[in-house]
Amino acid sequence: MSLLLSATDISVHAGGRMLVSPTSLALQAGCPLTILGETGSGKSLLAQAVIGTLPGGLSARGQVRVSGQVLDAARPGGFRPLWGRTLGVLPQEPWLALDPLMPAKAQVAEGHALVQGDPWGQAHMAAQDDLDQLGLAQAGDRRPGQLSGGMAQRVAFAAARAGGARILIADEPTKGLDADRRDEICALLLAGAARDGGLLTITHDLALARQLGGDLMVVLGGRVIEQGPAAQILSAPGHDYTRALIAADPARWPRQTPRPAQGAPVLQASDLSASRGGRVLFSGVHIALHPGQILGVTGPSGCGKSTLGDTLLGLARPDAGHVTRAPGVAAVRYQKLYQDPPSAFPRAVTLGRALSDLVARHRLDPSRIAPLLEWLRLAPGLLTRRPSDVSGGELQRLALLRVLLLDPVFLFADEPTSRLDLITQAEVTRLMTAIARETGMGLMIVSHDAELIARTCDSTIALDGGGMARAA
Structure with a gap:
């Protein structure tokens, strides 16, 4: 195996505060390297420092060697000529990576034409082939806002690979995807690495880390606490945190006792049917959700769960x-926790300003923000940043905080934990279910994780993507 990229003593700083301790890594051709850690652990910041894409306000130190060049991590402009050609980047949030006004196929074609140098006709044909391989044959003319979160992630993956870069840095490439799509993305990632390519993956997905194999680095609090062959670490972890991470898998959660119906329903639906693009998503759906009850909805990507x-x-x-909602209850108390929180926050203002605007608009008590921050394990300093400057998991928890300020009687949580590591996922799921039980909020959780749904919810609806819906 040949060395494609090496990094020496990479650290990340916010002013005088060190966020990532000095870390060294080596990426070999044909051997995937995975960085595993909880939300906010610094794993994404480490990878961003290695490729020169840190957000504003943060700085890096250290040295990177790639394609015969020695680059100073403190001077990110030196990395720019490598983007797309040598270093392909699949960002953590597809909503931030894709042009909201450009159809999917056109975005992928740009990489083939502008980076690879293909004629535009050939570039569009190649882009269609890329989408076909990812199960997106009919999505080429859709804009990102018309795609599910999982579909947008696959489009972003195709765009990242279109330039022909030998090294791919994939940040949470399988979040929001069902198990089958996760396996497909994993196979595509491994196929690139198998052709003497380099693959650096940042993830909190244990299943993905196991499938990728290769080498593994476990990060906690901005520091590497364990590293070595992935199979060895995941079968016999040496650190307490790694053991706790493995133990937090939903398959190990205890099953909850179903809550009986009490009081008038907060929401009812009778014989619901919906279609998109001429395809029936579901039909004959009946729901009666009572105070404090939790309904789970499962099914493959694009089956109509969000619809x-x-x-x-x-x-x-x-x-x-x-659909019938409880009489006399304000519409604002029926809320949604979005699958892709970047689409729910204004990009140009700080998160603190977004919360202040909500408080002012609905005349809420601003003193409730601080205890909710602590409850959700969020640092108050995050409120000074914009949505693009925090991790996906942190942004999802901030979105949950914003929803809870409105005291919802019904919350539709659309893939609420797809961006969270297993430990934080378990904490947030327990938090949502506890709030539902204690306040009488009806909760509907959509998830690709059948184990999470089975062990959390009182009842379940399974959509099959072909129009059928069944209670479980």
């Missing part, structure tokens, strides 16, 4: 059937 939730909230119209 069902949007229909219950009145954000989408059903083809047939009707």
